[in-house]
Amino acid sequence: MTIDATTADPVSRSRQKAGAEGAAHSAGALADAPPIVGQPGAWSRVRRNLSVRIGGFFLLLLVAIAFAAPWLGTVDPSLFDPASRDLLPGREGEITTLDGETLKHRFWMGSDSFGRDIYSRVVYGTQVSLVVGIATAAVALAIGIVLGLVAGYLRRVDGILMRVMDGVMAIPAILIAIALVAMWRGSLLTVVVAIAIPEIPRVTRLVRSLVLSIREEPYVEAAISLGTPTVKIMLRHVLPNTVAPLVVQGTFICGAGILTEAILSFLGVGLPPDIPTWGNVMAEGRAQFNQYPHNIFFPGVFLALTVLAVNILGDGLRDTLDPKMARRT
């Protein structure tokens, strides 16, 4: 711990920032978050972790792809051309724009049975997947934090709330998501909420257990004896201490969210088919898999690599931010 504390000095921090690694930058932004009590130098430890760097680098690359989608040689992902149906990867074809103009276009990843460009759909699909993953983590964390604080602080609701959470955890996550989406019909909001709901109990449990241990700390007792209102104690003293484990948990939820969205879309109950998501592109390619495996192969590789990057980042964050959790698994 003491060794880490010395590396957190401004000099080494600026030296780190001078490095061109993308991961260092993202972690540098996080360094502005509230300091983690009892973990001096945690963020500098994060920045030096190999898993964080690899996972973070690939994620930043995907974010860049998502933002730069229109300039990466793509066409509008909803454009189709009957003359360009079922092209193999790398073939030349033509595509008709909304203005009725016909353009020459090279289909790097082939086309689907409507004559849409798989490459454009996969590149634009990056946007959807990242938004769904991040939004899912945000929703699950927000609700889980509130419920966890309530359960940890109000003993009267604790019993009932945690029993309900046990019940939610007893239903396999994907079934909850499937049933809710079937009931609500797929839109970005309903898909995100449906995927987030089964993730809430784990966040609630985590926050609750942290609250229960933190509220016994001397500085919280001191605050209570000084007459600090409960809400202020929660926000000022308890919440900052939950940041590190929640960042780790949120990263894993993000990865699981991206996977689940793809599964829902693949089964035909996720986002509407006209939205280019990796799951939708693969669902489209199912019927013709025997002749044209590329329709499933390309989005599948993107999906797997994205989830892999998120999980590697999560592993690195867990090892550096939350050593207790790292020892448990």
Added chain:
Amino acid sequence: MGRFLVRRLLATLPVLAIVAVLVFAMLRLTPGDPAAVLAGDAATTEQIARIRSGLGLDRSIAEQFVIWAGRMLTGDLGESFYYKTKVTELIGQRLEPTLSLAALTITIAVVVAVPLGVLAAWRFGGWLDRGLMAFSVLGFSIPIFVLAYLLIWAVSLQLGWLPVQGYRRLADGIGPWFRHLLLPSITLSVIYIALIARVTRASVLETLGEDYIRTARAKGLREGRVLVRHALANAAVPIATVIGIGIALLIGGVVVTESVYAIPGLGRLTADAVLARDFPTIQGVILLFSFAYVLINLLVDVSYVFLDPRIRY
């Protein structure tokens, strides 16, 4: 032991009851008129009204729940909108393929994962250990349907070793049954292997640091015996636990795997029911899967007594 079993069984009843309430709430307390949702977009007002009274939706929520719960307790899961048969009957027809798939998957997973985990812990930091850790991260990340199509493409389409899709009943001979199930089971077992191997490794790693391991080695036991009788046997409880928890992953995987491989089991039934918005069937399948999950974990709890003689109830 008998009294312990009864007590544990009684302790799971509240969880099962909460699951039932949640499943009921999930499909009844959603925004909008459930009868209109159930009837579909093309339904007339009379059709919607008929569905509403047929489901008892014109009564209060509490009344509805009591009626619904009463039916569930007598084993009546209602009638499927889509198949027009009793949901219990539907489930009965679809049980065999899913049980076969699950049994084969769990067998493959345990047989592969436990030895791998033990060996990785034994040679901690070695190439097998690193390979296994890399595999487990990969196993958690690769979507099950992508893996399924990769395997179909390589093993069935390119090599032609196994059938692409479909299912043969066990009654039609064990050979065809096995050949049709092998690829789906391998697909499904990958994430399960990743999970079990990781926990086995961590658990065995911990027991290998204990004094009795040094004692066992000091008295000249063969290394294999040390690993199995002393290290693995003492690491068994967390491994059993993760096998039980992993059933949730397995159930999620079954829905996808059965859809890709066209296996007429409960997972395929779930996917089809969701597409057809067949709510009684969705409800029945979710209840069945959740109850199975809870009961399997109850069995795992009970197995601790056999795995670790120090645990007494």
